[in-house]
Amino acid sequence: MYRREILQDICVGGGVAIGLSSAGCLGIGSSGAAFPDVDGTLIEMTDDNRFEPDRATIPAGETVVWRTVGYAPHTVTAYGEELPREAEYFASGNFMTEAAARRGASEGAGVLYQGEEYSHTFEVPGEYDYFCIPHEQAEMTGAIIIEPSAESGQGAHRANDR
16 A cells, blocks of 8 residues: 555544644645645645746745655755845755755755655745756756735845846
């Protein structure tokens, strides 16, 4: 029996109220697998090497959660040279640079397996391009567009605009 079928049996047929969140029974991902709900914008990483959706627009101060919903392992890795000016670097595994993320992923660090998540809160307006290290050649890329919040009054700037 596959893990997904076991979880569905527990969530649907088990009728047990306790322990459902630890079994992953609070929500259903687009792949049909059971996963907990999230606060923020959810981006799923799929077996066909895609971020779904591959582009999202959110206000500054919001959080994005990436979740692996299939069996293929993935990473979330920012293209460091393309970040908005003064933006914090982000990558699953909490690496500080793209080079460190690439080195770490080659050793299995920062890799997200089925049901695992990575989240990042975006504070600086602009466009954030990112990719999956194991599937970069398959063009598994995405972008997060951060709009200025009404309070901040900040404008968007890319690193190349310096």
